[in-house]
Amino acid sequence: MKFNIIDKNSFAACEAVFLTVIDNFEIINKYFNKKDCETIKTLLSDELLSNDEPKIKEIILTKNKRPIKLVLGTLPKLFEVQDLLKLGFLYGEYIKSNKMNTSSFVMIEDTLGKKNYTEFTKLLLEGTGYGLYSFNTYKSKPEFEYKNVQINIYTRIKRDNEEISSMLNEVEKIISSIYVARDLINTPANELTPEIFCQVAQKLNLDKCTITIIKDEDLKKEGLNLIYTVGAGSKNRPALLKIYYKGNSKSNNHIAIVGKGVTFDSGGTNLKPTGHIETMKTDMAGAATALGIAKLLNELNKKINVSFYIPLVENTIGYSAYRPGDIIKSKSGKTVEVLNTDAEGRLILADALSVAVEEKPDTIIDLATLTGACVVALGSHCAAFFANDDELAESIMESSEYTGEDVWMLPLYKDYKKRIKSKIADLQNISTRKGEAGTIIGALFLNEFVENTPWVHLDIAGTAFIEEKHPFYGEGASGFGIRLLYDFLDNIN
Structure with missing residues (x-):
């Protein structure tokens, strides 16, 4: 356009x-x-x-x-x-x-x-x-x-054409970035593997960014065992894509954005049933959104520093796939007992969050199609979000109101933390209490890996891919979150 x-x-x-x-x-x-x-x-x-x-x-x-x-x-x-x-x-x-x-x-x-x-x-x-x-x-x-x-x-009203031109240029770039994200989310999994996603990022001409990719066995060398293990069952090998945008060279302050990139989620050994597995090419919507934001900041030359951490895996069944009952040591050093291989998104995000924490950002934002429970609670028009900082939460709400991208804050309910404590490891990846507070449990698990960093978790499971026509996103991949987080970043002093 x-x-x-x-x-x-x-x-x-x-x-x-x-x-x-x-x-x-x-x-x-x-x-x-x-x-x-x-x-x-x-x-x-x-x-x-x-x-x-x-x-x-x-x-x-x-x-x-x-x-x-x-x-x-x-x-x-x-x-x-x-x-x-x-x-x-x-x-x-x-x-x-x-x-x-x-x-x-x-x-x-x-x-x-x-x-x-x-x-x-x-x-x-x-x-x-x-x-x-x-x-x-x-x-x-x-x-x-x-x-x-x-x-x-x-x-017909006399206006400053430079102001109008600037606004129109911004809209062009916003829409273009949304299109990139929507195309990626809509692309079938046979055409978008972790490796191809990395190639797409490299071809976007992000000339103001530095791109680093950690692949396959190198993930283990870096201690990224959760990312490696979730992707181990597929011939399409896992990776961690890191993109550094430094728009303000005079400052060391930066924001970290972590996007879940499961290019196909079969559920692993805990195989998803018919009716739920067909749209699992979209389980990388968090990654696509993060990449869209990187593209947008780069093209608009925004005076801010943002680092992106995008873990990319296929969660499939294979001879080397992980199993329920396995215990894996995370990048943070915490051990995780896997009770369900279909709760894989929080595993790969945990390692990516730990990498982000090591680089001492001022704020971390992760976004992921994390839980079906979020869709049950809020449907397909509204995303859930969590925050460990009240001022940060308020900023997200203000951007939501300004952009029309709806979010609803849920609590990091402390009494539920015991539900992710394993008897034989530090953590377990699901609660043993079935059918309760699934979205909160996912957020509490991620919270274990952000330490004391101000943090926001966006669960976009319902809003990322819409099967019934939405009044302004339409159908299919929506690109939800790009306008929301761009506005948030644009208002950081």
Whole structure:
């Protein structure tokens, strides 16, 4: 998706003009003559405006003997962040379904008379990016090339074009990074192994980053036995991908982001049943999100230091696969008794967290499709998060509200810590109390490896891959978390 600011005195010669209406049709009078306005108003009714949900409606006008598609988008009078994303999504779908290469987009701030404000348009365009997306990689007849759509930005209010250009550049890069993550999550496991994931990272031209990869037997040499063991059953060997982005060379402060990368999760010896195993190519969504954020920071040249730790494995059955009852020594030195090989994500994250801790970050954020219990609790529209620091938790909540990416904080309930204490090792990877607090248990296990570092754990099991159409993510891989964490990072002083 590409943007272009067009002349303020005329619409571009393009295939459609998108105009947002809030609670009346007065805005139309500013852009069309009296005859056109009457035509529009006869085709529309107040019913369109009284709806609580965003809607779009197409009207065909004739200007200089040339038909123009006018697409009116309506919002509730008291609209919220998610309403803007929903309306943008509808417009993206409209462009895609009509296979349009160009479109004009009137800044919503014109409707509201906001001269020095661009955030509403930013959210609408991010929603448009979501709506344009489709996964066509494996179709023999490629559909409309949504990534090359040009949207011409139009305003009649005098503005600082540099500010608008900066906002549009940021949106372009955000959407591009989300597309990379969505494509990776949607890619089948036979086409995305741990090795291929590393190759993708190396081909992204992260010129401001340093990339290090620890592979296979070298994992054991580094004490990363949990990562090695989980991936030992597959011929596609495990790895730890490390990406260092140093955008502020004058500071040693940095944030660590850890992303779970199980490129396929069979459940191992505790094999997943039919109905649960089919979408397990998506169990690397945390890794894809982390990589998307690295790409975004690199392209926007943000003045912040962020290190990324991405453990990559296939959790499969094989002659060398690990078993329930095995005890493994982690990077931290703590021993873990494996009671279920399908609770593998927390194992590989534990080692990656320990590597992060060694490098003394100011904050650690991990994100993972960790527990089915999270989906049971919060569904597919809201992610769970945990934090061991109140100020950090508040910052995540503020970014959630600003971006419309919903999260809900769950407690690190201390009384449950005893449920992950093993009788014969330091820890066990699941609770022996079946069917209770599975998301909290997963977080408590990870908490054992962050020591005293301020830490956030995001469980994106429900939000990373959506099987029933979401009002602005659509279907399939969502790219959830990229906008949320980018906003969080962008607001760090």
